[in-house]
Amino acid sequence: MIEVITNGGRYVCSGAIAGPIVEFDLRTFDLHDLTFTGATVIPPGIFARLVGYIERGEVTPVLAATFPLQELAAAQHAFLLKQHVGNIVATVRE
Numbered sequence: 001m002i003e004v005i006t007n008g009g010r011y012v013c014s015g016a017i018a019g020p021i022v023e024f025d026l027r028t029f030d031l032h033d034l035t036f037t038g039a040t041v042i043p044p045g046i047f048a049r050l051v052g053y054i055e056r057g058e059v060t061p062v063l064a065a066t067f068p069l070q071e072l073a074a075a076q077h078a079f080l081l082k083q084h085v086g087n088i089v090a091t092v093r094e
Contacts, residue, residue, distance in 0.1 A: 007032045014039040019082075062086030068093070 002011055002024055011034060016022075029036060053059040064084035067075035069092050079088050 002028050002034070005032065005034055008034070010035045010037060012037045012039050064088050066091055 005011060009032075013036070028034065050059065054061065062085060064086035065075070065078055066089045067078075069090050072090055075088050075090050078084060
């Protein structure tokens with residue numbers, strides 16, 4: 001997905017489900033003036049802002065799959081296959 005970032009854009013990595021070693025052409029960052037940032041600790045207020053973006057429809061989370069909580073083992077299996085793009089969600093009935 002790095003190739004679709006606009007010149008001067010940012011790529012933020014949080015988690016490494018594909019493993020610790022990845023392969024990409026470093027010149028992509030240089031030639032397009034991109035910034036690469038890791039995100040482990042979220043500064044205060046960021047999560048609340050993100051929820052606001054989602055509620056207003058300004059950001060749409062990418063869902064790879066949704067599983068009912070009773071199928072949590074299947075959700076974990078799908079996650080371990082590492083063939084998904086987006087989040088795998090377990091839902092709880094109210």
